[in-house]
Amino acid sequence: MPLTTEEKESIVSKFGENKMDTGSAAVQIALLTSRIRQLTDHTTKHKKDNHSRRGLVLLVGQRKRLMKYLRKTDLEKYENVVNELKIRG
Numbered sequence: 001m002p003l004t005t006e007e008k009e010s011i012v013s014k015f016g017e018n019k020m021d022t023g024s025a026a027v028q029i030a031l032l033t034s035r036i037r038q039l040t041d042h043t044t045k046h047k048k049d050n051h052s053r054r055g056l057v058l059l060v061g062q063r064k065r066l067m068k069y070l071r072k073t074d075l076e077k078y079e080n081v082v083n084e085l086k087i088r089g
Helices: 005-015 025-045 050-073 075-085
Strands: none
Touching: 005 025, 005 075, 025 050, 025 075, 050 075
């Protein structure tokens, strides 16, 4: 199930520079994190759903690459995102 428009808007307003900032690494990491959490709940309920599990693994890899980029470019923002989302960095 994809994120609703309201959820996306709240994430963008929280992590973005302005309400139109959807492409920055911090916003993308936050959006991916919420989607990863939804898929994690789904895969714990439906253990044999390998298609969703593969999608989950791809999303985690994408988030990892974005986090690596953010850590290289802006360490302070990276630490804020990691602490705010409560993810391992």
